[in-house]
Amino acid sequence: MIVTLPDGKAMTFTRGVTPGEVAAAIGPGLAKAALIAEVDGKPWDLFRPLDHDAKMRIITKKDPEALELIRHDAAHVLAMAVQELFPGTQVTIGPAIEDGFYYDFARDTPFTPDDLPKIEAKMREIIKRDLPTRREVWPRDKAVQHFKDMGENYKAELIASIPAGEDVSLYWHGDWHDLCRGPHFATTGKIGDAFKLTKIAGAYWRGDSNNPQLQRIYGTAWRDQKELADYLHRLEEQEKRDHRRIGKDLELFTFSPDVGAGLPLWMPNGTVIRQELEFLAVQEERRDGYQRVVTPEITKEALYIRSRHLLYYKDDMYSPIDIEGENYYLKPMNCPHHHMIYLATRHSYRELPLRLAEYGHCYRYEASGGLSGLMRVRGFSQNDAHIYCREDQAHQEFVRVMRLHARYYEMMGITDYYMRLSLPDLAKKHNFVDEPAEWRKAGEIIRNAMKETGYPYVEAEGEAAFYGPKVDFMIKSVIGTEYAISTNQLDFMATKTFGLTYIGEDGAEHPVYVIHRAPLGSHERFTAFLIEHYAGAFPTWLAPIQVRIVPISDKVNDYAHKVRDALFNAPVVNGTAGLRVDIDLSAERMQKKIRDAQLQKIPYMLVVGEREAAEGKVAVRLRSGKDLGAMPLEQFIARIRQEAETRRDMAD
């Protein structure tokens, strides 16, 4: 039997040789380092015999696959440890995930944080035992019966959902065994000691909230202690960027239990960021053909019955307010109002596309457990717009929307995102309007638009809006949670439910497509993201305080005030006009004032002493620590004006 290695070398063995033996034949070093093998492109246990000529590659810790393998084996050992310590606990599933692994258990008494060290110690013990792994292939039904007999009902259910007649593989680590696709290391000792159990959580069986809740234990696992330490250090660093923490430190926003969960209070510093983003959108979108509108925040029930939002989202809306016998709802989205504006006049084919934009204030009764800082709130403002267009314009309009996104993101240096095209699962009719032909057409329009822009995207089935396919721009918060920073849909329903039409060349009424788009998403989430993205060190155009004047002694306070007034009065065409400046008049020494400004991440510090006062200059220090030296005040104003107006950052 011939085994071909990656370098093309062919070796002859007797039938039934294992990859472990092959590795040993190559060299003792490789045999020791070997974790698993890859046989004809498929993962293969070291101890699993080969029965045919094959191409084979040995995978060691150095290979990229190693981490996933370590984590998967660690998950098994976690399950072993838990079942040794807590007899009667049922096992379910335990995959490797990004940075680690988890295992879901069914047990009546919950795990406590105190259990984690105990379980971890037991895991180390099991790994030290260096238990050998064994693989067996069983008929499905035998495995089902076997796990039922053991009282492992979840496992039995899992196996029972595998097609009848198929065989399943079981893995033994010593006496303990589990259904598993494999592969696994030859012994538990190969996992090493670079792992740690991190948290306990509830998780629904099979991801369905109608099912019982299991108890999930999360862990992280790495090749060696250094990688583990690096990972833990990375987590600490990321926590420092958490927008909730920076939001507090820099006084950007706050929440009050007296106001309500998920209802943010924007402090003066944070409001600056919101407003600058809004100015950006007003300016940029006016150029892009949008017209701005303003609509109310409370609306009669009938409108949401008509839009079908009550049908699909009633539980996620604030309860209605009864006004003289009629129900009014806080608006959860802006589209119906924009549709009303569209309907207020007749529309010719000549005037489409019509683009109506609004910073709409919306309220959604998000599930309490889902609220998270500014990322997930119950009251928010969207950079929203609805584009009403003809079918033949939909493609181009969608492309245009995608390009607008790209402009915004490029401006802010946002590169770490991906796009997700969400299509319906047409089998689930209760989640999506039942118009298969329209779905296909709309899906194609978006897909083609995505292809034309060339931006990479993934497709997700079953995640569309009820009225049309959508494209989400996905980002990750610093703590690793994934969010849609922008969500856009192509809506073919509104023309039917609202009778939105235009008069064509033929004089007849035709349906319109509606594109829902929000490149900057909600101000709340977008700002949260920017805080983390910039770690609080905003570019000058967004910085709540752009310039801190630092008088060296109070002899120059008058001059400091003159400098401030000059900056206040500088005509900046963007945003609020006039620069955002303050003076540190505290009795501290200059060093302390600089440190304070630095900690507040203010882009520019203007140090003024008697020399500067005498010469009409300012000594410019950047947030980066760079000292630009003294320059005439007018020169500094010209520099920062240009920086604010072009929205480029020159302070680092």
Place this chain on the structure above:
RNA sequence: GCCGGAGUAGCGUAGUGGUAGCGCAACCCCUUGGUAAGGGGUAGGUCGUGAGUUCGAUUCUCACCUCCGGCACCA
């Protein structure tokens, strides 16, 4: 909403069945200093809210509120 954890001054934290300390910030005084913390002092807390147990609760119990970690949800 579900599972688990937590809530002490503006922020970060210590602590106890006998009504609370520390650091930073704030305020005052001295210092008027040239690019990341000068020195001294003062003030600030109904220990998340409500009820219960107790001679006595911030500490123990329960409920609620809010937050944190997950799950589910996300127009």
